Amino acid sequence: KLKAGIIGAGIGGLAAAIRLARLGYQVEVFEQSARAGGKLNEFRQDGFRFDTGPSLFTLPHLLDELLDEDLRFRYRKLDVVTQYFFDDGTRLSAFADVEKFATEVEQKTQVPAKRVLRYLKQAAQIYRLTAPIFIFNSIHRFRKLFTWPNLGRALQAFRLKPLSTLHGLNQKTFGDPRIIQLFDRYATYNGSNPYKTPGTLSVISHLEHNLGAYFPAGGMYQIVEALLAQANRLGVRFFYHTPVESVIAGKKSVSGLRVKGENRSYNLVVSDVDIHHFYRTLLPDSRRLKKMERTERSSSALIFYWGMKKRFPELELHNIFFSQDYRHEFSCLFEQKTITNDPTVYVFISSKENLADAPADMGNWFVMVNAPEAAGQNWEKLRQRTRQNILKKLQRILNQEIENQILFERILDPVTIEELTGSFQGAMYGPSSNSPFSAFNRHPNFRSDIAGLYFVGGTVHPGGGIPLCLSSANIVAEIVEEQLTEKK
Numbered sequence: 001k002l003k004a005g006i007i008g009a010g011i012g013g014l015a016a017a018i019r020l021a022r023l024g025y026q027v028e029v030f031e032q033s034a035r036a037g038g039k040l041n042e043f044r045q046d047g048f049r050f051d052t053g054p055s056l057f058t059l060p061h062l063l064d065e066l067l068d069e070d071l072r073f074r075y076r077k078l079d080v081v082t083q084y085f086f087d088d089g090t091r092l093s094a095f096a097d098v099e100k101f102a103t104e105v106e107q108k109t110q111v112p113a114k115r116v117l118r119y120l121k122q123a124a125q126i127y128r129l130t131a132p133i134f135i136f137n138s139i140h141r142f143r144k145l146f147t148w149p150n151l152g153r154a155l156q157a158f159r160l161k162p163l164s165t166l167h168g169l170n171q172k173t174f175g176d177p178r179i180i181q182l183f184d185r186y187a188t189y190n191g192s193n194p195y196k197t198p199g200t201l202s203v204i205s206h207l208e209h210n211l212g213a214y215f216p217a218g219g220m221y222q223i224v225e226a227l228l229a230q231a232n233r234l235g236v237r238f239f240y241h242t243p244v245e246s247v248i249a250g251k252k253s254v255s256g257l258r259v260k261g262e263n264r265s266y267n268l269v270v271s272d273v274d275i276h277h278f279y280r281t282l283l284p285d286s287r288r289l290k291k292m293e294r295t296e297r298s299s300s301a302l303i304f305y306w307g308m309k310k311r312f313p314e315l316e317l318h319n320i321f322f323s324q325d326y327r328h329e330f331s332c333l334f335e336q337k338t339i340t341n342d343p344t345v346y347v348f349i350s351s352k353e354n355l356a357d358a359p360a361d362m363g364n365w366f367v368m369v370n371a372p373e374a375a376g377q378n379w380e381k382l383r384q385r386t387r388q389n390i391l392k393k394l395q396r397i398l399n400q401e402i403e404n405q406i407l408f409e410r411i412l413d414p415v416t417i418e419e420l421t422g423s424f425q426g427a428m429y430g431p432s433s434n435s436p437f438s439a440f441n442r443h444p445n446f447r448s449d450i451a452g453l454y455f456v457g458g459t460v461h462p463g464g465g466i467p468l469c470l471s472s473a474n475i476v477a478e479i480v481e482e483q484l485t486e487k488k
């Protein structure tokens, strides 16, 4: 039987394990930490449960298609995608129902509802044209890329002016600073800067508003549990507390992995680890590392997990408290490599959907602000200062004391994100997407010069986030399947 070795049990690694096991491979997954999930993880404390990483769940069918029917987990489409709090006191609910959302925007801000509807229709069109090329396909296989249908799509997409920045597009469309900010924020979903990233990134608003935001019953970690159950059923073997030391490869092909001082043979190897970490330690390559280090990193995050004594009925599952000066916030992140004193604050409370995540009448708050990648800042100082700024802001906008409601606290910052998941400088999505050509700078899902070596996960093509990591595993499995068929 053909054997596959997978490095890392993040979302990409788990999905690849399932796909390859279905193709008939005997699959072994090595994970350095005690459990699977990588950035998608959870912890429990004093009767509370917290999802530690991803909180927003879109395109659930990508998971359904990986799982046998009896292993699928339940998830619910949210009625209110996000509750927005603006600095001028405006409160706005982003209803899942697009018409209702557009009406809410019109009532609260005077931006005509039809403008919102037109924008979301255009975002849907961009998605339809670009996703088959850039998300669900390898852009590094020219035979597959330069096809007539793709050329037609690319020309049509070009007519939608993808080269203006996301902010430029939103400013022209909405005029109102609050709604510009609301749609600019989607740049942060892949750790980018709305003042630089291309307008095509409006596709992210399409995922959330047109296709819907969901939440798994039992919390985000159910995604990992379901993938693990499926992989186990297919006979995949997992080794925890087992870091891979190096990849064994000649000039033309890969032959195995070095694990705990022993060589293990594999016909193919899939890396789900941060691509910088891969070339730094697993298959050292200083030329590639240098190139990566020249490329701008995506943003990271500073997160406070607070067990809260109260329920806060005015809050939803996802809440955003916007900063007053968004441009300054991003200049702090990407140029000054610090956190502004007035950051946009995201509060995610999974106990709103999943009552068991907090004791009765309490709440589990995941409070996150965007942060620069770890580049030698004084994180102790930044953490303390930002905590005070967050509390000040929440207290002012919610008009009540917050700090005395906190029962306990845990903190995750770019340095600990790097320590826990191996992501270079704690950047959440590898390289940033701050240029129209960023997609082409991402590492391919394979090496054309080294047969049998593949790459999945958030730092390679097509990018970060659960759906894109799942797509990277599909792309790898498709290539492997094609090669198996060619050999027959």
Ligand code: FAD
Residues within 6 Å of the ligand: 007, 008, 009, 010, 011, 012, 013, 030, 031, 032, 033, 036, 037, 038, 039, 040, 052, 053, 054, 055, 056, 057, 242, 243, 244, 245, 272, 273, 274, 277, 301, 303, 417, 420, 421, 422, 423, 428, 429, 456, 457, 458, 459, 463, 464, 465, 466, 467, 469
């Ligand atoms: P990773 O999660 O990066 O896992 C890699 C695994 O490899 C880790 O388990 C690590 O321990 C292991 N490893 C590393 N080195 C070795 C080695 N040498 N040997 C063995 N194992 C090794 N996405 C969304 O879709 N929605 C969200 O709302 C969202 N929010 C986020 C919030 C935060 C705070 C963070 C950090 C990320 C968020 N993301 C979100 C992004 C999403 O979490 C990631 O893109 C995705 O989980 C990355 O998966 P991955 O396959 O790249 O693997």
